[in-house]
Amino acid sequence: MSKQAKETTRLDTSYGELIWRRFTKSRLNLVCLIFVLFLFLLAVFAPFIANDKPFVIRIDGKLYFPLLRNLQPSDYCIFLAAVVVLWNVIGRLLPFSVPLGLRRMNHRNTSGLGLSVAIVSVGAVLIFVFVPRRFDAVDYKTMDACGKATGAIFAFIPYGYARTELASRRQPPSSRHWLGTDDVGADVLCRLIHGSRISLSIGFVAVGISVVIGILVGAILGYFGGWIDFVGMRFVEIMMAIPVFFLIITITAFFPRSFLNIMIIIGVTGWTSNARFIRAEFFKLRKQDFVQAAVSLGLPLRSILFRHILPNAVAPVLVNATFGISSAIFIEAALSFLGFGVAPPTPSWGQILSLGVSTSGRFLWWLTLFPGLAIFFTVMAYNVVGEGLRDATDPRLSKVA
């Protein structure tokens, strides 16, 4: 490449492209990123992959579509969120602009993010209000088996995560149940797949909550300093003083067990590190000239904090967020293992793990090995991605030979 051409590409690479290039230098990073994407797709499409209701079935000559009819509001929410996220990601990867609502969006600007979040939130509310919860107790498999119905096309793993089959409890892996069954006869593979939804959604939502709280607290403490910072830091120290896990299990002891509560609890106990990062960055940045310029222009406080300073301060928090996700997944698994997490029949990896040693002392290895591997690979993938991101965004590391 001629000297001029190389110079222009170097000048032209955006920060994001630079990080991407550094990140992908290691193949392990790329592999783990692909795994993370795979898990994401698995979680989104779980009801299509493992479901005991067939896609299509013919009963008495009429075609029914039980699987599609029985999709729950939470499924629709997840689809909506996934579509919006993918649209944002793909839209930014393309070199040309892509319309999103009223604004153009490409890999250089961040317009449309607010719109996306709004779409997801409003959509979620509408879905939960308007889509009815169906519960179809019809056992399509028996119908198909005994010939009452014909032409049934089942999902790839034809089991439901809540369907109990007491006749086949605690079976080791076989050709029927590839990873065995648990103590109520549910297929382990199916529960693992649906469990990924729980783990990932808890991970993302909890981290989202902790990032938002952390940014708010950190920004205010860091920007104002003085006695606000003094008092605020005492409060942060108090939150940090109680060991996090203890705090979580204490809170779960007092509040009813539910999916939403777990997300909130993990998020509300994990924001302190984010707050400290943001506070440190804001301390550094608030004396910079561009902040003085914004203040002298008379911009409102929220604009100064969030449109001007925050984009410069947010990098360590984003890196920390990946570790937060892996940590949230781990905490959720631990809680479910101890019996304080989501309640059955909601599938959770930790809960399956807790069944590994039966009450009679038998070691049911398939109930220990597979969910353990699932947690291990997921947590490791996020950790590797987090480490890769941290190395890619740390300017000092490139100087170390």
Added chain:
Amino acid sequence: MTTYIIRRVLLMIPTLLGITIVVFAISRFAPGEPVSFTGGIGGQIDTGQTDVTSARMKLYGLDKPIHIQYAQWLWRVMRLDFGDSIKHHRKVSELIKERLPVTLMLNVVAFLIIYAVSLPVGILAAVKHGRFFDRASSAVFLMLWSLPVMWVGQMLIGYFAGPTFKNWFPPAGLSSNYAEQLSFLPRLADRLWHLVLPVLCLTYTGFAYLTKQVRASVLNNLQADYVITARAKGLSEPAVIFKHVFRNSIIPLITIMATLLPAMLGGSVIIERIFSIPGMGLLAFEAITSRDYNVIMAVATIAGILNVAGLLLADIAYAVVDPRISFVSAI
């Protein structure tokens, strides 16, 4: 120096008060009342005995306004009176006196092992950074860090302490049933034998975390200017590392000591549950499943106090080791 310590202790007090407020608030603002347990879980069974319920509420002081309840509770806590355990029907402070040493012993042993392994490995990885040892140990520790504790614990029991595979270690407890009849040394050996698996579980996550911190700190210092000065004086490389780099590198690690201990306390809950070790973690677990509120609050408070005490110790150690910390400096 003494003024520094006094300052630090004084700053601890609002934090400690804050902990008690948080713990108390959680317990009181949660839905449900403690006494409803007697009416079935979740208070579903209506015993119809309202006067019994109100009498019990009076007994536990639950009918007074909330700040009075807090003040009363705080006053009792300061005298180390945490009330009675609903489940065990004993004083909570007695329970804690029994269980706390067990957990502390477990954690301290694990702590020492973690430091004994991580320091040399971290230093070596930093000195040979970029080369095979560094990358291999990084990869190994990354994997270890991602292993979920309950999985490892259960696998260890299943494969090494159970009837199905190997039976090398005991699956539960701190000592065998016949331990009291043994003399000192065999009893110690028996205790150690029981500790192997739980300590293994507690330590491996710590390895990953601490080795990475050690490596980062040493690497940071290896690039420092004073290292070039030391080499320019003609010091050999091992002398440079041990006389110069090491002392500077351990300074940030002292604060980490303070954060490692509470993390391990949390992990204790899972490990004590898996291995049935009668420590604070198991106490907390049982208390939560049986809604033994006094015990829960006591454990949370004590965990917080221990944590703050650890931070204080770390601060003092930091000031002792780093001459740049002036004792009259700001908070």
Added chain:
Amino acid sequence: MKQDEILLSVQKLYVSFSTEDGDIKAVQDVSFSIRKGRTFALVGESGCGKTTIALSIMRLLPAGQGKTISGEIIFENQDLLKLSEKQMRRIRGNKITMIFQEPTTSLNPVHKVGNQIAEAIRLHQNKNAKQAWADAVEILRKVGIAEPEHTARAYPHQLSGGMQQRVMIAMAASCKPALLIADEPTTALDATIQVQILNLLDRLQKEIGMSILLVTHDLGMVSEYADVVAVMYASRIVEKAPKGQLFAEPCHPYTRGLLQSLPRLDVSAKRLEVIPGTVPEPLYFPAGCKFHPRCPTGQKNKRCRTVEPELREVQSGRYVACWYAPGYEKR
């Protein structure tokens, strides 16, 4: 050794680093000699390679950066580049010492200043701790620190920048070296302190009889304290001459440009003179003479654009690397 004998001779030194973006040729074809008791100044802008030369003499270049060194550095009838590490350590801090730009970070923050000086003394002279400490205090006195016993017990952060640099000089002079390399010794200090430090170096030079290699970008400093000056540009020496001749009659266009750009009090001018253009990046050195894009003569001449001029002696003791320097092309 007589006065004026050659102490250190660098012959055809080439240093390059291989990076993922290509090879960085930091030092190319550099040759010079330092005489006993004299001050040799190596002048140039940041990045021209002068610090690399200094570190190469001490063999202190950071390891493992894919560096290639060729050439010879003759000192006391030995080629320093071919010595083993052990042999080199006996020379470092003892016969050849170095002081650095940032005294604040070049001193170990956790060790007392006196100990840091004594360390070098104990290493190279067979003295015990007590004697070494006494020597350290003595040398602190010699470098002009009042109350040396008190200062020796201080930590680096308790001293001012000027005092820290005096400590560094004390450390470097403690073993009465034959050569002291000063890499930008005053750049980080206030103007008044700069003069003090340079005078101190001058005085020590006369007392100990050591040679000084002064690496700097400050021409003012060079005009006061140097005996022989070598001007570097983009990894090469472009002019080398005794100080008086260089400042009176610079031969190389770069030297001329540097001298012209110095602001002067005795000449009134509306605008300061500059050398147009910027220093080329090591990965993208121009072909031919590296200065030609910025040289009024070089831009017009094909030879300057294609063939690199080597350093040649044009008069006794004067060396230039420019096709159009007077006396360069002897027929």
